Amino acid sequence: xxxxxxxxxxxxxxxxxxxxxxxxxxxxxxxxxxxxxxxxxxxxxxxxxxxxxxxxxxxxxxxxxxxxxxxxxxxxxxxxxxxxxxxxxxxxxxxxxxxxxxxxxxxxxxxxxxxxxxxxxxxxxxxxxxxxxxxxxxxxxxxxxxxxxxxxxxxxxxxxxxxxxxxxxxxxxxxxxxxxxxxxxxxxxxxxxxxxxxxxxxxxxxxxxxxxxxxxxxxxxxxxxxxxxxxxxxxxxxxxxxxxxxxxxxxxxxxxxxxxxxxxxxxxxxxxxxxxxxxxxxxxxxxxxxxxxxxxxxxxxxxxxxxxxxxxxxxxxxxxxxxxxxxxxxxxxxxxxxxxxxxxxxxxxxxxxxxxxxxxxxxxxxxxxxx
Amino acid sequence: xxxxxxxxxxxxxxxxxxxxxxxxxxxxxxxxxxxxxxxxxxxxxxxxxxxxxxxxxxxxxxxxxxxxxxxxxxxxxxxxxxxxxxxxxxxxxxxxxxxxxxxxxxxxxxxxxxxxxxxxxxxxxxxxxxxxxxxxxxxxxxxxxxxxxxxxxxxxxxxxxxxxxxxxxxxxxxxxxxxxxxxxxxxxxxxxxxxxxxxxxxxxxxxxxxxxxxxxxxxxxxxxxxxxxxxxxxxxxxxxxxxxxxxxxxxxxxxxxxxxxxxxxxxxxxxxxxxxxxxxxxxxxxxxxxxxxxxxxxxxxxxxxxxxxxxxxxxxxxxxxxxx
Numbered sequence: 001x002x003x004x005x006x007x008x009x010x011x012x013x014x015x016x017x018x019x020x021x022x023x024x025x026x027x028x029x030x031x032x033x034x035x036x037x038x039x040x041x042x043x044x045x046x047x048x049x050x051x052x053x054x055x056x057x058x059x060x061x062x063x064x065x066x067x068x069x070x071x072x073x074x075x076x077x078x079x080x081x082x083x084x085x086x087x088x089x090x091x092x093x094x095x096x097x098x099x100x101x102x103x104x105x106x107x108x109x110x111x112x113x114x115x116x117x118x119x120x121x122x123x124x125x126x127x128x129x130x131x132x133x134x135x136x137x138x139x140x141x142x143x144x145x146x147x148x149x150x151x152x153x154x155x156x157x158x159x160x161x162x163x164x165x166x167x168x169x170x171x172x173x174x175x176x177x178x179x180x181x182x183x184x185x186x187x188x189x190x191x192x193x194x195x196x197x198x199x200x201x202x203x204x205x206x207x208x209x210x211x212x213x214x215x216x217x218x219x220x221x222x223x224x225x226x227x228x229x230x231x232x233x234x235x236x237x238x239x240x241x242x243x244x245x246x247x248x249x250x251x252x253x254x255x256x257x258x259x260x261x262x263x264x265x266x267x268x269x270x271x272x273x274x275x276x277x278x279x280x281x282x283x284x285x286x287x288x289x290x291x292x293x294x295x296x297x298x299x300x301x302x303x304x305x306x307x308x309x310x311x312x313x314x315x316x317x318x319x320x321x322x323x324x325x326x327x328x329x330x331x332x333x334x335x336x337x338x339x340x341x342x343x344x345x346x347x348x349x350x351x352x353x354x355x356x357x358x359x360x361x362x363x364x365x366x367x368x369x370x371x
Numbered sequence: 372x373x374x375x376x377x378x379x380x381x382x383x384x385x386x387x388x389x390x391x392x393x394x395x396x397x398x399x400x401x402x403x404x405x406x407x408x409x410x411x412x413x414x415x416x417x418x419x420x421x422x423x424x425x426x427x428x429x430x431x432x433x434x435x436x437x438x439x440x441x442x443x444x445x446x447x448x449x450x451x452x453x454x455x456x457x458x459x460x461x462x463x464x465x466x467x468x469x470x471x472x473x474x475x476x477x478x479x480x481x482x483x484x485x486x487x488x489x490x491x492x493x494x495x496x497x498x499x500x501x502x503x504x505x506x507x508x509x510x511x512x513x514x515x516x517x518x519x520x521x522x523x524x525x526x527x528x529x530x531x532x533x534x535x536x537x538x539x540x541x542x543x544x545x546x547x548x549x550x551x552x553x554x555x556x557x558x559x560x561x562x563x564x565x566x567x568x569x570x571x572x573x574x575x576x577x578x579x580x581x582x583x584x585x586x587x588x589x590x591x592x593x594x595x596x597x598x599x600x601x602x603x604x605x606x607x608x609x610x611x612x613x614x615x616x617x618x619x620x621x622x623x624x625x626x627x628x629x630x631x632x633x634x635x636x637x638x639x640x641x642x643x644x645x646x647x648x649x650x651x652x653x654x655x656x657x658x659x660x661x662x663x664x665x666x667x668x669x670x671x672x673x674x675x676x677x678x679x680x681x682x683x684x685x686x687x688x689x690x691x692x693x694x695x
Binding site (some may be wrong): 013014048051052072073074078079082083084086087088089090100103104143147151157285314 | 518520532581584586587590591592593594595596600604605608609
């Protein structure tokens with residue numbers, strides 16, 4: 001049980017690479033925090049700093065009210081699950097799970113109880129005598145989880161633990177990890193570059209890019225109210241579509257205009273942009289925020305030419321060309337369109353995102369959603 | 372509905388032809404490998420076989436033409452001379468022909484030094500092996516797994532010391548050993564052999580450790596290990612093949628070393644086996660069969676070491692070379 005606090009933490013590697021920049025972040029006690037970002041964004045470095053495997057260049061790292069900057073990993077009461085599982089190949093599954101407890105000189109009987117409990121829970125009891133080399137990826141992952149579980153750590157760290165599993169297994173392991181968090185009642189920090197994993201698991205998500213935190217919030221906040229185009233693009237499949245254009249203020253409210261296209265801005269957006277008529281903006285439309293079946297009203301229809309139809313089973317992705325730009329939307333699978341046809345897509349205006357094309361920051365959610 | 376499969380007579384014949392050609396090629400390949408292996412084995416083993424065979428022959432038989440590969444009158448006189456040699460049996464120029472009246476072969480008075488020299492060689496080799504591991508393993512772990520300034524530079528520096536030929540180092544080594552007052556002692560050999568072998572040990576182990584995933588090290592440390600414990604509990608068991616390679620390499624290098632031993636040893640107190648054996652060959656009156664018997668004894672310990680560790684040798688040497 002621990003609260004983790006980063007206070008203006010920087011990490012510079014010996015080769016000059018500035019991996020984490022001025023990180024200030026509070027991970028609450030018993031929270032499931034997901035660090036999300038593309039590779040090289042500093043999320044794994046951040047995790048390694050929590051584990052004590054990387055030193056801080058400057059700043060402070062606190063566990064509760066204890067400064068742990070220079071505490072070695074074994075003084076921190078953390079457990080970690082790695083992407084490659086990192087099981088000890090020369091030890092049996094039992095010994096792999098027991099190793100951390102043995103290093104802490106726990107009584108043999110207590111070790112045995114804990115190892116068997118964990119094995120039972122993860123349904124790997126029949127594998128206890130095997131070597132990791134003989135296990136499948138999913139089984140190895142369970143052993144790695146077991147090794148961390150038995151320690152009953154105050155912080156549970158996971159570095160892309162599901163990336164090496166096949167798709168079906170990944171979904172079921174997600175559910176298990178969530179259940180593990182519920183039952184263990186401890187702080188989880190989970191690193192991933194998979195937005196779906198982040199959205200399903202997290203209490204809160206930290207989106208990082210180039211060592212800088214882009215946004216911190218609940219999955220809903222991150223998805224519904226992205227503070228900049230990077231966050232907006234990183235979540236959502238297919239990714240959000242952008243259209244550059246201008247704001248036009250009229251008596252009836254605000255309009256987004258680009259060529260023939262005219263979209264009416266919802267009330268809360270128009271209020272935010274009061275008095276900024278004529279400024280150029282970047283409009284964001286999430287792939288699922290259009291509807292082809294609904295009858296278009298006034299100023300909410302996007303007409304475009306279909307260039308590709310990509311069925312994905314439950315839905316289909318519709319690739320359209322609008323004003324020399326390619327846009328992708330997610331539509332119902334009962335729609336039958338052929339490339340070359342023109343389609344009228346009714347945009348869900350209430351879910352529009354508006355960004356400043358210069359700074360890429362959101363013009364709607366800018367301040368209100370920051371921590 | 373099953374479709375009828377039609378195969379023409381011609382294609383059937385072709386199929387049989389291809390099969391025959393494939394089997395013939397396979398047979399030729401096997402024969403080439405077999406014959407080559409036999410030739411290579413003879414090339415390698417014949418000198419050793421002659422060494423062993425002639426060591427139990429008399430001087431007369433050893434010089435017979437054609438040579439006797441299998442001795443007609445095997446004798447253990449050379450081995451007796453080595454193992455039963457005593458101080459009082461002084462062999463001089465006058466009485467030496469009495470030693471082996473049949474052949475006139477001469478057993479040198481230094482025969483009694485052979486076993487002590489073997490002992491010296493063994494002590495030096497074992498000490499070099501142990502010290503190599505004590506120094507080389509932590510050094511290699513640090514270089515492979517800990518990021519520190521001038522990490523690459525230190526690897527290159529260690530390797531650079533091996534670019535200099537040993538002969539160039541003899542004089543500086545001699546001065547160091549002399550000033551340390553260690554001339555004609557076993558430590559002089561141990562110290563200088565370490566300088567020769569440690570760079571290789573570190574190099575082989577660094578290659579191997581680098582092939583082992585960093586995450587194992589991290590996992591061990593999160594599991595509660597210090598760096599040293601991670602090395603002992605995780606890395607050492609996994610690097611057994613390369614450790615065996617290091618043990619063999621360092622043992623054989625020190626066992627066979629000649630140049631430095633020649634410089635630093637003067638008496639039987641520190642003389643190693645190669646020095647003594649070389650001295651035999653420069654005396655043309657010494658029986659060939661005796662020299663060969665001494666040679667047999669010289670190869671016994673390395674052969675035993677090699678047989679014990681045989682199953683690890685190949686994987687150890689390649690595992691270091693080909694990085695996963």
